[in-house]
Amino acid sequence: MSTTSQTIQEWKQVYELEVFSYCLMTNHVHLVVQANDNPTAIPQLMRRLARRQTRFVNSLEKRSGSLREGRYKISPIDTDAYLLACCRYVELNPVKAGMVDKPELYEWSSYCARVGVSHCQWLDEPDTFRALAGSHQMKIEAYRKFVEQEDASSSDELICTAINSNKLTGGNKLVDEIENRIGIRVETRKRGRPASKK
Known part of the structure; x- marks a missing residue:
């Protein structure tokens, strides 16, 4: 897994990406x-990640072939x-998968770095994290509480659905903005004319 982490660190700079x-x-x-x-930045990063991780695991396990099935999924x-x-x-994926009880116990995610348990020099800080509080320690505490809240199932469901269908993670305002910008409908809509009410 350190190979994947090194690949992200290396190629985020090449493709001018921020990793949150x-x-x-x-x-x-x-x-x-x-x-x-650059519309090709994310696809190129994902290809490099897949190739390097496949070589690493195949070498480690003395096997051949692909590790991941199908194309990656993306959601603006x-x-x-x-x-x-x-x-x-x-960051809660390892908890949901039953691998750890708390996100800070999983060393291969950004959560530990985000809350100050470890250090990740190349992890970027989004504006929304900066806006949580005044001091850095207060931001960490606010983010911890945010991650630990138990009423997140509706947003998790929206995110999961958006990822699995390669759709936008957002509300109607974002959908309208993206559609106006690119001139293409991006929201899932039913085909044909709407049913008439009787």
Whole structure:
């Protein structure tokens, strides 16, 4: 897994990406990144991650073949409303998978660095984290409480659905903004004319 971490650190600079959250699981990776205007930056990063991790694991286990099945999934985020929720979703993956009881017990995610348990020199700090409180220690405490809150199931469900369908993580305002910017409908809509009411 350290190979994957090194790849992220190395290529985030090449592709001018900011990495706000990550979680390296045994057979997949979760990332929350801010991309630049280069539309190929994220696809290229994901290809490099897949290749390097495959070589590392195949060498370690004396095997061949691919580790991950299918293409990666991506969901643009309404940063103001959902960025921290997406970071929480990513960092709680090991807890939800039953690998650890608390996110700080999993060393292969950004949570430990975010709350000061460890250090990650290349992890970026989103504006929404900076806005949580005045001092850095107060931000850490606010983020801890945010991650530990128990009423996050609705936002987690929205995020999971958005990721699995490669749709936007956000509300109607973000959908309208993106559609106006690119001139294409990006929201899932039912086909055909709406049913008439009788």
